[in-house]
Amino acid sequence: MGLLNLTILNDEIIAEMRANRLSSVQGSLYSMKPEIHDAITKLPGSFVKTQDAILRLIEHDIPLQISCPTMKQNKNSYVDVLNWAQKHKVRAVTDYIMMARYNHTTGNLDNRLSLDEVGTVINDIISNDRDYQKEAN
Secondary structure: OEEOOHHHOOHHHHHHHHHOOOOOEEEEOOOOOHHHHHHHHOOOOHHHHHHHHHHHHHHOOOOEEEEEEOOHHHOOOHHHHHHHHHHOOOEEEEEOOOOOOOOOOOHHHHHOOOHHHHHHHHHHHHHHOHHHHHHHO
16 A cells, blocks of 8 residues: 555556555545644645645546544544545544654654543444444344
8 A cells, every 4th residue: 555645646646556466555644624634744635735636536437445543633524524435435444642853752642532522433433434344244
């Protein structure tokens, strides 16, 4: 699986992906509300570019997984991403665990969910994840 900044997706990258038959591409979509997604990425317009890129990958039948890390900023809207992905027949996952950055700085941990918020996310996953429901039955 390759991780891709979907805002840079273009025809050349799509052609390369099609030529090399990737097992899957993973990209992040943080919210279906542009203002929340763009605030998290700190890149105005990134929601529109990311959503358009996802739709282009779907159109070109390139396997895709959407990652939607859950944090304070999107804790009330991440389920919309999961539902949107499901509507488009794309796998989407959320993760509520936040680690320090690769350079060992910890400023990002201010966005980490509280234990109560994590409990809510876990309950949402159990209630809404069709794959989990299939395994449970």
